[in-house]
Amino acid sequence: MFSSFKLTSAEREALNAISTRIHRPAKRHIYAQGDAGNYIYRIRSGAVRLEHHLKDGRNQIFAFLWPDDMFGNLEGGAYHTSAITLVDTYLFQISYPALKDLVQIHPRIQTLFLRQALDYAKMAERHLLLATYPLVVKRLAGFLLECSRQADFFDRGSNILTLAMDRKDIADYLGFAIETTSRTLKELEDMGLIQRLSAQRIKIDRDRIGAII
Structure with missing residues (x-):
């Protein structure tokens, strides 16, 4: 449905303007479960794992993320998982308020994030199939x-x-x-x-x- 969707040069420039490039070494938290959710992230290079801390003390890894993947979903204004780098990783960091304002000016950008959400759902489906x-x-x-x-x-x-x-x-x-x-x-x-x-x-x-x- 969205396989041919591409941002225009103006839309890309606008998105880049609100994106901050950051670096995290291997085995470092990008954010922890329960932290206030201020940013969404996109991987430039490297790899990230998403894990959920269970009440019995175990960590449940439910996703490995790769270049171009986006992450940072919120529940009640907080991250519901921890995001940890697997290797030396470079990311784009985008604040949620800035993204919300940008979508008002460039509504097509929302389609990009919808496509990423669908890709995330497919990834979760593949994990379920593998684990069973x-x-x-x-x-x-x-x-x-x-x-x-x-x-x-x-x-x-x-x-x-x-x-x-x-x-x-x-x-x-x-x-x-x-x-x-x-x-x-x-x-x-x-x-x-x-x-x-x-x-x-x-x-x-x-x-x-x-x-x-």
């Missing part, structure tokens, strides 16, 4: 396939995926123990679907993984 695969090996294989769609982290020439997240992040996202992550990676390697080159770099066979999902 009955076979753990399929959950992890599907996750690696999802990560390989990010050009900044996957080299199509060598088929090498550089993971932005650690084993615990993956386990929390897919809903199993950290020990299961390591064990299942070995199982995928024994099946010839991946080759672990280091803790973060994995050579993957996208075609064969896609065939089993």
Whole structure:
């Protein structure tokens, strides 16, 4: 529906004018759950995880975000998740009041944010599908396939995926123990679907993984 939607040069300039470029090193909070929500963010480069802190003390990771993704949804004026960088990350920071005023002048910009909201819904749907695969090996294989769609982290020439997240992040996202992550990676390697080159770099066979999902 919005696949061909593009901002005009005037709209882009107006949006850039209210955007501040910021940097966060790896493993740093951009905001914490419950903080007053003053800004919306768009990733220039890097990667971010969104997590919800449960009452029993656990953290539930429900999204990994990549370049061009937007985030910063509010509930009652506060962020309902924590946003934490996975790697060195550069962002655009946009204040909600400035964005609200801008939409009054350039109403088409609201369509851009609606498209981002729909993309967010699709991402949540993919997470639900991954987390409910009955076979753990399929959950992890599907996750690696999802990560390989990010050009900044996957080299199509060598088929090498550089993971932005650690084993615990993956386990929390897919809903199993950290020990299961390591064990299942070995199982995928024994099946010839991946080759672990280091803790973060994995050579993957996208075609064969896609065939089993």
